[in-house]
Amino acid sequence: MSAAAPDSKPPASGRTFSLRGLRRERPDQQRFEAPEVFGREAINRIARALPLFERAYAFVRFSILRPKLLSVMDLLLTDEGRILDVGCGFGLFAAYFGQTQPGRRIVGVDPDARRIGLAQKVAARLGLTQHSFHVGDVRDAHIEGPFDAAYVLDVMHHIPEDQQRAVLVHLRDLLVPGGVLLIKDITTEPASHLLFTELLDRAMVGWNEPLAYRHHRAWGEMLSELGFKVRMVRVPDVLPYPHVVIAATKL
Template identity: 35%
Template sequence: MSTLTERTLQQFSALPPAERFHVRARAFSAPLEAVSSRVPPAATVADVGCGHGLLSAMMALEDGSRTVHGVDPDPRKVKWATEAAGKLPNVHFEVGTVESLGAQRPGGFDAAVVCDVLYLLPRAQWPEFLRQVRSLLKPGGRFLLKEAEGDGSWKHYKCLAQEWVMVTLLGRTKAGGGLVLEPRATAEALLSDAGFRMREVVELDRGYTTPHILYVTEAVEPAAQSRK
């Protein structure tokens, strides 16, 4: 375990056992440090679908000059996030969605992260969701999308089975009728259509049983997008 992950998990040490277990499982099953390390220094960051606030805390601790604003539609998770990572001076959480955050602060963020959220939404909602994320960002702002890649591998199907358990049997995660994994080419096309230019695609599945993939993009000016 890295020092950054240890420091991050310490923020959640006072939560009830079930919540601590959930956060620790998340820390060891997802490459969150790879996401955090690609957030620009001193950025104002929107963490959309922040859950318990684990990634928010990691981004804030990695660079104290960052300001992280996490939103999630689940009041239960936002409560735990606020009681734990919300004690950090550069982190704020609230119950909300990408739409509510965009209404408050359109174009107000240097960066946005969406980590393992998109696949929980109905596929038909993905284009509009990504356009809403685009509306949060300043011109040239960075967007990091971490998802599981729909590559047809055993990791793909294991990921779907695991999430079915979390959503349907245990109720630990809320889904809006999604649980869809799309291939890389589809994700790249959706991001381009929503107004993002690809900077980097990072395969992060090594050492994990989930086909993690990270899309690092930047918000494109409307005029630049029309010239593509």
């Protein structure tokens, strides 16, 4: 909070005024800070907490889900409470969102035990002791709700097409009313951009795993049918990734 101007008398109510005298503030009001929008420091701390190979991967990942995109998501997520990170991988984004808002208690779930082990180490090294990570598949793991928010970053297209709806139903049921389900995925147009992304995905998962991308309108329709209020944006990138960010609020 700004201090009162030296020559200004405190008002009888005991309230103070900002320096410009334009905004009335209560003494108990919280101080507003704008954290560095690009979050570079947060990313560097995460990278330093990882072994060399994963550190390189983290820099690649953070160059795809770059800080400008993360800042959008950061503002859409609640700043405190329990948040579910579905398919958390190495916990890169739990570590990011946990640093920008330390009041968040993030629960990460991923079927890959090695990644979960690393997510735990990264969180411990960064002092994010309120986070927890569990080996499990979102389709059948026992996940204890409720959650104030959940996010699913580039995971939905790894779920077989005929099971995606059931996963969204499950996530809806884990959320409190008014909770936000944040999905970052890849839309299917233009086709050349989808092909570019799919080739990179294939380099990671091979040719046998099914990849089930959907057009952003199809996600929107499905989420609306499931009782969410849906907003979405396509996020341009210097590389041809057809990113879409979907914020679905449970009604």
